[in-house]
Amino acid sequence: MPKVLDGATIAAEIKQDVAEEVKALAARGVKPGLAVVQVGHVPASEIYVRNKVQTSKELGFLSEHITPAETVTTEEMLALIATLNAREDIDGILVQLPLPKQVDAKVLLDAIAPEKDVDGFHPVNAGRLQAGRQALAPCTPAGVIEILKRSGIPISGANAVVVGRSDIVGKPAAMLLLHENATVTICHSKTRDLGAVTRQADILVAAIGRPGFITPDMVKPGATIIDVGINRIDTREEFDKFFKGNDKREAAFAKRGSVLVGDVHPAAFEVSGAYTPVPGGVGLLTIAMLMANTVRAAKIRRGM
Numbered sequence: 001m002p003k004v005l006d007g008a009t010i011a012a013e014i015k016q017d018v019a020e021e022v023k024a025l026a027a028r029g030v031k032p033g034l035a036v037v038q039v040g041h042v043p044a045s046e047i048y049v050r051n052k053v054q055t056s057k058e059l060g061f062l063s064e065h066i067t068p069a070e071t072v073t074t075e076e077m078l079a080l081i082a083t084l085n086a087r088e089d090i091d092g093i094l095v096q097l098p099l100p101k102q103v104d105a106k107v108l109l110d111a112i113a114p115e116k117d118v119d120g121f122h123p124v125n126a127g128r129l130q131a132g133r134q135a136l137a138p139c140t141p142a143g144v145i146e147i148l149k150r151s152g153i154p155i156s157g158a159n160a161v162v163v164g165r166s167d168i169v170g171k172p173a174a175m176l177l178l179h180e181n182a183t184v185t186i187c188h189s190k191t192r193d194l195g196a197v198t199r200q201a202d203i204l205v206a207a208i209g210r211p212g213f214i215t216p217d218m219v220k221p222g223a224t225i226i227d228v229g230i231n232r233i234d235t236r237e238e239f240d241k242f243f244k245g246n247d248k249r250e251a252a253f254a255k256r257g258s259v260l261v262g263d264v265h266p267a268a269f270e271v272s273g274a275y276t277p278v279p280g281g282v283g284l285l286t287i288a289m290l291m292a293n294t295v296r297a298a299k300i301r302r303g304m
């Protein structure tokens with residue numbers, strides 16, 4: 001039976017560590033400040049943003065949830081970011097993606113002060129990360145490393161295969177695995193004979209954005225699978241592809257009319273030695289690492 005790498009338990013450990021740092025900072029009169037900017041109404045963003053704001057409050061941060069209208073312009077957003085950059089009480093700025101199409105996301109993300117870029121999306125942080133300098137690393141890839149380390153899964157010398165090469169997940173995940181001395185392969189939509197590559201993986205990271213894409217034949221028996229994908233399924237036909245006969249998922253589907261599935265087919269987990277579930281896996285670590293990054297940003301920026 002494969003081991004389930006429980007994101008909730010690991011996230012709780014990280015949040016405990018963060019809470020202790022917050023206490024030590026409070027004793028020195030410092031409160032980490034996080035601004036979460038959520039533009040318009042993207043249904044998928046609601047729950048994530050709520051999680052972020054709630055968790056930062058629980059941990060005793062100064063927490064601001066800023067909600068510009070759907071119709072906001074790039075210029076207005078730049079003015080908001082300039083204000084947040086200049087504020088002494090704000091240590092971290094997060095602009096939730098996706099943004100409406102009239103807003104130039106790249107221009108905005110580049111305008112965030114790198115020392116307040118708790119998402120780790122700014123090119124300065126990406127460059128610092130790849131150059132092996134101190135950097136704010138993107139939260140989801142950082143969470144992947146934390147899960148592996150805290151679960152005692154050896155990374156050094158392992159064959160790690162990352163499927164997906166986005167600037168916010170796949171690429172930085174590969175870079176962090178490399179820094180931990182894994183032998184890293186990055187795959188993408190042009191990769192030839194993907195299954196042959198993924199079957200070499202001791203650690204397989206799926207960050208593709210396609211429900212159940214990784215099938216059992218693509219997995220080396222006993223491998224560790226980290227499923228980053230978050231895909232919402234809302235038709236019976238799709239549901240049956242992944243969860244037919246699964247009572248717990250049936251109940252969730254009946255109740256909400258949709259369920260989440262990762263980029264890994266549930267049957268592929270059965271081949272693995274250990275895996276992160278969706279939900280309850282990497283997503284929860286993303287939130288925890290955002291908190292850790294915010295405290296880190298506070299300490300660095302305030303010279304502590």
Ligand SMILES: NC(=O)C1=CN([C@@H]2O[C@H](COP(=O)(O)OP(=O)(O)OC[C@H]3O[C@@H](n4cnc5c(N)ncnc54)[C@H](OP(=O)(O)O)[C@@H]3O)[C@@H](O)[C@H]2O)C=CC1
Pocket residue numbers: 140163164165166167168169170187188189190191194207208209210228229230231263282283284286
């Ligand atoms: N758990 C969490 O906290 C988070 C989860 N996510 C989830 O992770 C997933 C990936 O997100 P993100 O990186 O932003 O997605 P992107 O769409 O930016 O990138 C997807 C990557 O997958 C590759 N890909 C697509 N189709 C195939 C294919 N058929 N074979 C091989 N590779 C393929 C693409 O290749 P190419 O470059 O060639 O197009 C691309 O590199 C999504 O499900 C997203 O919802 C994202 C962020 C946080």
Ligand SMILES: Nc1nc(=O)c2c([nH]1)NC[C@@H]1CN(c3ccc(C(=O)N[C@@H](CCC(=O)O)C(=O)O)cc3)C=[N+]21
Pocket residue numbers: 047048051094095096097098119139140230260278279280281282283284286287
């Ligand atoms: N600037 C920016 N930074 C991000 O980090 C960012 C973003 N934009 N846009 C969207 C993606 C996605 N993302 C997730 C965060 C938490 C969960 C999460 O909490 N998941 C839980 C609950 C899922 C649920 O029940 O819906 C779980 O997997 O168990 C998932 C996904 C952050 N992202």
Ligand SMILES: [Mg+2]
Pocket residue numbers: 166
């Ligand atoms: Mg994306």
